Amino acid sequence: MMARAPRPRFEVAGIDSLILRLFDSIEESNMPWMLAATERLRASFGAALIDLVPSYTTLLLHYDLEHISASQARELITQAFADLQPASTAGSRCHSLPTWYDRRVGPELPLLAQRSGLSEAEIIRRHSGHDYQVFAIGFAPGFAFMGLVEEALATPRLSTPRKRIAPGSVGIAERQTAVYPGVSPGGWNLLGRSPAKLFDRNIDGYSLLQPGDRVRFEPIDHAEFIRLGGDDSPLETV
Amino acid sequence: MNHSANTGGLRVERSTPFIQLQDAGRFGVRHLGVTQSGALDWISMYWANWLLGNPLGAAVVEITLGNLNLVCEQDACLALAGADLGASLDGQPLAPWCSFSVRQGQLLTFAQPRHGARAYLAAPGGFDAPCVLGSCAGIAREQLGGLQGNGKPLAAGEQLTWHGTGLRQRTMDERLIPVFTPSPRLQLVMGAQIGDFSGQSLFDAFNSAWKIDSRSDRMGMRLLGPQLQCRRSGMVSEGIPLGAVQVPPDGQPIVLLNDRQTIGGYPRLGALTPQAVARLAQCLPGEELHLTPIQQGSAQDAHLRLLNQWRQG
Numbered sequence: 001m002m003a004r005a006p007r008p009r010f011e012v013a014g015i016d017s018l019i020l021r022l023f024d025s026i027e028e029s030n031m032p033w034m035l036a037a038t039e040r041l042r043a044s045f046g047a048a049l050i051d052l053v054p055s056y057t058t059l060l061l062h063y064d065l066e067h068i069s070a071s072q073a074r075e076l077i078t079q080a081f082a083d084l085q086p087a088s089t090a091g092s093r094c095h096s097l098p099t100w101y102d103r104r105v106g107p108e109l110p111l112l113a114q115r116s117g118l119s120e121a122e123i124i125r126r127h128s129g130h131d132y133q134v135f136a137i138g139f140a141p142g143f144a145f146m147g148l149v150e151e152a153l154a155t156p157r158l159s160t161p162r163k164r165i166a167p168g169s170v171g172i173a174e175r176q177t178a179v180y181p182g183v184s185p186g187g188w189n190l191l192g193r194s195p196a197k198l199f200d201r202n203i204d205g206y207s208l209l210q211p212g213d214r215v216r217f218e219p220i221d222h223a224e225f226i227r228l229g230g231d232d233s234p235l236e237t238v
Numbered sequence: 239m240n241h242s243a244n245t246g247g248l249r250v251e252r253s254t255p256f257i258q259l260q261d262a263g264r265f266g267v268r269h270l271g272v273t274q275s276g277a278l279d280w281i282s283m284y285w286a287n288w289l290l291g292n293p294l295g296a297a298v299v300e301i302t303l304g305n306l307n308l309v310c311e312q313d314a315c316l317a318l319a320g321a322d323l324g325a326s327l328d329g330q331p332l333a334p335w336c337s338f339s340v341r342q343g344q345l346l347t348f349a350q351p352r353h354g355a356r357a358y359l360a361a362p363g364g365f366d367a368p369c370v371l372g373s374c375a376g377i378a379r380e381q382l383g384g385l386q387g388n389g390k391p392l393a394a395g396e397q398l399t400w401h402g403t404g405l406r407q408r409t410m411d412e413r414l415i416p417v418f419t420p421s422p423r424l425q426l427v428m429g430a431q432i433g434d435f436s437g438q439s440l441f442d443a444f445n446s447a448w449k450i451d452s453r454s455d456r457m458g459m460r461l462l463g464p465q466l467q468c469r470r471s472g473m474v475s476e477g478i479p480l481g482a483v484q485v486p487p488d489g490q491p492i493v494l495l496n497d498r499q500t501i502g503g504y505p506r507l508g509a510l511t512p513q514a515v516a517r518l519a520q521c522l523p524g525e526e527l528h529l530t531p532i533q534q535g536s537a538q539d540a541h542l543r544l545l546n547q548w549r550q551g
Contacts (some may be wrong), residue, residue: 001507011429012428012430012534013428013429014429014481014509015509015512015541016479016538016541019477021476051268051274055474056474058476060478061538066545069538070538080370136475138269138500138501139475139502140379140380142270145475160486163453183379199271200271205270
C-alpha cells in the first residue's frame with residue numbers, strides 16, 4: 001500500500017525523551033513506516049541517541065542532553081522524516097509457536113469465553129487460526145507485541161497486574177497478543193503456555209522475534225508441551 | 239568456591255537479594271526489551287566514584303537496606319556514599335560521603351537503614367565484572383549483569399576485586415552532600431497525557447502527600463493516596479522513560495525506575511526528573527513524598543547545572 005509518509009507529533013515524555021506519535025491506531029500498514037523511521041533516526045542522531053524504542057504507533061526517543069539540546073533534537077527528527085520511504089517487508093520471517101492452551105496455565109480462558117459468549121475451544125481455535133504480525137519488542141527481553149487479535153477476543157488488561165507470571169505464558173491485552181519470555185509481573189489475560197525460547201544471548205540478535213516477523217500459534221497437548229521442554233508449574237498465583 | 243582462599247579484594251561473608259553490582263546502566267538495547275538497570279541513586283554512585291577519581295559510572299556495589307558483611311583481603315582505599323546504613327569497620331562507625339582506608343583482615347559491615355535506603359560502595363577504578371550487553375549492571379529478572387554476568391545478586395563466598403590504584407582520593411565539599419530531608423518534593427516533567435486526567439485528579443496528584451507502598455522495588459515504586467482518574471483507557475503500549483509516573487486503573491500511581499519494563503500501556507502523568515528518581519531511591523516504604531510539576535526546559539537546565547558539580551575538582 002502506498003500511503004503518504006507520516007508526520008510525527010512530538011510529545012514530551014521526560015526530561016530527555018520524546019514520544020513521536022506517527023499513527024493513531026494499530027494497523028499492519030504502519031510497520032513499513034515504523035521500520036523506516038527507526039532506521040533513519042538511528043542514522044541521523046548517531047552518538048546523540050541513547051535509546052530508540054519503537055512500538056505500534058509511536059517511537060520513544062531518548063537522546064543525550066549533554067550532546068544536543070531539545071531544539072536540536074527536534075530539528076534532527078524533522079530532517080529524518082523528510083522524504084521518508086516505507087521499508088520493504090518482503091521476505092519477513094515466519095514462526096510457529098507451539099502452545100498448550102489450558103485453564104491450568106491460562107486462567108483467563110473462562111473470562112474470555114464469558115465475555116465473548118464463545119466456548120473455550122472456540123477461543124482457542126480463533127486465537128490459533130490467525131497469522132499475527134510482530135509490531136514491537138518491549139516490556140521484557142524478547143517480549144513481542146503481536147496483533148491484531150480479532151475483536152471478539154479483545155480483553156482489557158487486568159486492573160491489578162499479577163506479580164509473577166510463568167515464562168512462556170501466552171496472553172491477550174486488548175487486540176494484542178504476546179508470549180512472556182521470562183518470569184515477570186504483568187497484566188495480560190492468560191490463555192496458555194508455549195515452550196519456545198524467545199530471548200537468549202546465544203540467538204543472533206538476542207530476540208527470536210523481530211518487528212515485522214509473522215507468527216502463528218500452534219495448539220499442542222500437555223504431553224507435547226512437556227516433551228518440548230515446557231514447564232507446567234502454576235506460577236501465576238497473584 | 240574455596241572460602242578460605244585469599245585472593246585479595248573483598249570477600250562477601252553475608253549478603254541479601256537486594257545487594258547488586260550496578261553502574262550507569264545498560265543503553266542502546268531497550269528496543270530488544272532489555273531494561274536500563276544501573277544505580278537507582280545515580281547521584282550517590284557518582285559521588286562514591288568521584289571520591290576515588292573513578293569514571294563516575296564505574297561499577298559500584300548498591301547496598302539496599304544493609305545486612306552486608308565484607309572481609310577485606312588486602313589493604314585498600316574505598317569510598318562510600320548515599321544512605322547511612324550503620325556501616326562500620328571493625329566496629330568503628332563509618333560515615334558516608336568519604337573515602338576510607340581498610341587493612342587486610344578488617345571486617346566491613348552494613349547493618350540497617352538509619353537515614354536513606356541505599357548506600358554505594360566504590361573501589362579504585364571500579365569493581366571487576368563482566369560486561370553484558372554493554373554494562374555490568376545486575377538485573378535478576380533478566381539474568382543479565384552482576385558479578386557473574388547472570389544477574390544474580392551478591393552472594394556469600396563471592397569475591398569483589400578491582401584493578402585501579404586509588405591514588406586520586408578526593409574530599410567532598412560539605413555543602414554538596416545531598417540531604418535526604420523527610421517528605422521530599424519530587425519534580426515531575428509533565429507529559430503529553432496529563433490532559434487526560436480529571437482536574438480533580440491533577441489537583442490531588444500535586445497537592446497530596448503520597449505514601450510509598452511496601453510493593454516497591456528497583457522496577458517501580460507504588461504510591462498510595464487519593465485515587466486518580468484518567469479518561470483514557472485501553473491505551474496502545476508505548477516506550478516508557480525513566481521515572482515515568484503511570485496510573486493503572488486502580489488509580490494508584492507507580493513510579494517506574496531503572497529496572498522498569500521498556501514498554502507499557504497505562505496512562506502517565508509524566509516522568510520524574512533524574513534528580514527526583516535519585517531522591518526517591520533513598521525513600522523507604524511508609525515514607526511520604528509530594529509531587530511537584532516542572533516544565534521540560536527548566537528541568538533540563540537544572541539537570542545540566544547538577545551535572546556540572548562533578549566537573550570541578
